[in-house]
Amino acid sequence: MRRLVIPATALFFALSSLGGARAEHLVVALSTHQVQINSSFVGADLVLFGAIERDEKTVARSGSFDIVVRVTGPPQTEVTFRKGRVLGIWVNAESRVFLDAPGYLAMLSNRPLTEIAGPETLRRYRIGLENVTFPQQIAGDIGDVPLNDPFRMAFLRLNREQRLYREVPNAVTFLTPNLFRAAIRIPANVPVGTYIVDVMLFGEGVMLATSNSAIEIQKVGFEQFVASSAHDRGLLYGLATAALALLTGWIASVVFRRD
Amino acid sequence: MEIYLPIADIPVNLFLLFFMGIAVGFISGMFGVGGGFLMTPLLIFVGISPAVAVASVASHISASSFSGVIAYWRRSAIDLALALMLLCGGIIGTAFGVWLFSFLRSIGQLDITIGLSYVTLLTIVGGMMIAESLRAINRARHGKPAELRRGGSHLWIHGLPFKIRFKQSKIYVSAVPVVVIGFVIGFIGAVMGIGGGFLLVPALIYLMRVPTGVVVGTSMFLTLVTMSGATVMHAATNHLVDAVLALTLMVGGVIGAQFGARAGQRIRGEQLRLLLGILVLLVGLRFAYDLILQPDDLYSIRRVENGM
Numbered sequence: 001m002r003r004l005v006i007p008a009t010a011l012f013f014a015l016s017s018l019g020g021a022r023a024e025h026l027v028v029a030l031s032t033h034q035v036q037i038n039s040s041f042v043g044a045d046l047v048l049f050g051a052i053e054r055d056e057k058t059v060a061r062s063g064s065f066d067i068v069v070r071v072t073g074p075p076q077t078e079v080t081f082r083k084g085r086v087l088g089i090w091v092n093a094e095s096r097v098f099l100d101a102p103g104y105l106a107m108l109s110n111r112p113l114t115e116i117a118g119p120e121t122l123r124r125y126r127i128g129l130e131n132v133t134f135p136q137q138i139a140g141d142i143g144d145v146p147l148n149d150p151f152r153m154a155f156l157r158l159n160r161e162q163r164l165y166r167e168v169p170n171a172v173t174f175l176t177p178n179l180f181r182a183a184i185r186i187p188a189n190v191p192v193g194t195y196i197v198d199v200m201l202f203g204e205g206v207m208l209a210t211s212n213s214a215i216e217i218q219k220v221g222f223e224q225f226v227a228s229s230a231h232d233r234g235l236l237y238g239l240a241t242a243a244l245a246l247l248t249g250w251i252a253s254v255v256f257r258r259d
Numbered sequence: 260m261e262i263y264l265p266i267a268d269i270p271v272n273l274f275l276l277f278f279m280g281i282a283v284g285f286i287s288g289m290f291g292v293g294g295g296f297l298m299t300p301l302l303i304f305v306g307i308s309p310a311v312a313v314a315s316v317a318s319h320i321s322a323s324s325f326s327g328v329i330a331y332w333r334r335s336a337i338d339l340a341l342a343l344m345l346l347c348g349g350i351i352g353t354a355f356g357v358w359l360f361s362f363l364r365s366i367g368q369l370d371i372t373i374g375l376s377y378v379t380l381l382t383i384v385g386g387m388m389i390a391e392s393l394r395a396i397n398r399a400r401h402g403k404p405a406e407l408r409r410g411g412s413h414l415w416i417h418g419l420p421f422k423i424r425f426k427q428s429k430i431y432v433s434a435v436p437v438v439v440i441g442f443v444i445g446f447i448g449a450v451m452g453i454g455g456g457f458l459l460v461p462a463l464i465y466l467m468r469v470p471t472g473v474v475v476g477t478s479m480f481l482t483l484v485t486m487s488g489a490t491v492m493h494a495a496t497n498h499l500v501d502a503v504l505a506l507t508l509m510v511g512g513v514i515g516a517q518f519g520a521r522a523g524q525r526i527r528g529e530q531l532r533l534l535l536g537i538l539v540l541l542v543g544l545r546f547a548y549d550l551i552l553q554p555d556d557l558y559s560i561r562r563v564e565n566g567m
Contacts, residue, residue: 037263038263039265040261040262040263041270042261042263042270076562077563078560078563079367079560079561080558080560081367081560082558083557083558084557088551090550090551090554091371092368154558158559189269219265223265226266226502226503227265230265230494230498234494234496234498238490238491238492238493238494238495238500239494241491241494241500242318242321242487242491244318246322248322249325249327249328249329249509249513250325250326251513252322252516253325253329253330
């Protein structure tokens with residue numbers, strides 16, 4: 001009997017931890033799914049609310065939960081330049097092309113990422129800026145480069161300085177043990193497009209559940225009109241701008257006429 | 260009050276832009292130049308990318324030069340024949356400049372080219388203007404008459420073929436240098452985001468012997484057409500003209516120009532040229548400082564448009 005119990009218990013625990021991934025699940029709500037860029041846009045603050053739901057079969061956990069929210073902006077091609085001295089002046093001497101790099105990337109959590117899970121787990125789920133791959137175009141080939149690659153480091157640093165890439169270990173707060181909120185700060189210089197929001201639930205270093213949703217950031221009204229005309233009907237837009245300039249000049253000469 | 264610029268993609272203080280328009284307009288009205296050589300660097304300084312700055316300033320200059328052209332037209336102080344001849348070269352130069360601008364931008368060397376062009380052009384022209392105006396001031400102090408049109412003295416330029424008589428300017432010169440000057444002004448205007456008035460006026464006076472009475476109006480006419488052309492061409496090829504930015508600047512610019520023109524009438528011509536020369540030289544040196552000193556950050560990022 002006893003010989004049977006041990007494997008049975010082991011099986012039960014194995015099943016429960018396996019089933020645990022399904023037993024907890026996340027219910028997430030965003031304060032808005034659309035961010036509109038109009039002429040007074042200076043950035044936006046979004047709030048994400050989430051609840052951790054558990055059914056009766058779930059085993060009680062001794063430890064508390066951890067939440068990581070990853071917001072990924074639309075992919076963009078970005079060129080990183082390095083200046084070098086040529087004939088006494090500083091010019092862009094070297095460059096690297098980063099393909100499909102997120103235009104915005106935020107890693108929000110309730111405590112430092114390294115305390116939430118081990119390095120392998122973080123790497124596996126691409127949590128933390130150093131665990132995200134940034135493929136570069138290297139002489140016609142595409143590949144990732146080591147973490148200490150100077151271009152990769154500069155790329156991350158510059159994006160951090162522009163507040164487009166961020167790691168905020170206190171952006172998620174637990175209101176109750178099962179209810180949390182996350183503050184997502186969208187700066188004014190973000191690219192437009194679809195932003196993916198991944199919410200990941202961790203318990204004792206193990207990923208228990210995920211949930212994802214999307215935010216749409218777009219130019220609206222006049223901004224949208226100007227930007228799309230400039231891009232889609234460049235010639236007409238140019239003629240209109242030139243006409244506007246002539247009109248302004250003409251009005252000025254009428255208003256300020258002295259003779 | 261912050262306003263989000265739809266093409267530059269950044270929020271900028273509206274009053275700051277408007278004030279910059281007035282300040283540059285004041286200077287442009289005072290000296291009778293477009294002021295692009297000041298406006299483009301100022302925009303870059305407040306964080307607008309050099310490419311957007313150059314493309315948008317073109318329309319600002321065409322606004323301020325149009326009100327100037329109207330004023331000179333009323334006084335019939337424009338040599339239309341000379342202006343049209345300059346334009347032949349000017350439009351080709353502008354088109355070539357816009358093409359080079361797109362090419363340099365695609366290989367990531369636009370910013371450095373704009374910087375280098377500013378240094379070379381502004382320090383040389385600024386230095387020459389200072390030297391010339393100091394000589395003029397010195398002459399005036401010793402009671403000698405100003406000698407703008409030295410009778411009988413001819414440059415090699417006057418020996419070129421295809422001579423044309425420009426009646427209003429009372430000059431009889433070859434069409435070749437006129438077209439070449441127009442081309443150069445149009446070209447550097449499109450690449451550097453300047454109207455080129457501060458280059459064209461001395462070129463017409465010293466090389467072509469155009470009388471001072473018609474030189475500013477004629478120069479403004481050329482600037483008007485090349486900069487309007489540059490606006491359209493930059494918009495059609497590079498999609499970088501920010502109409503909101505341009506409108507704010509031009510409204511400030513035309514207002515400032517009126518006050519500048521009044522202030523300019525109270526100062527003697529050579530002193531005005533000395534002041535302008537100092538200003539031009541300072542802007543050039545500011546660019547040189549950035550190029551020669553090791554930058555704080557060797558790295559920079561440029562986003563490539565992804566078809567949106």
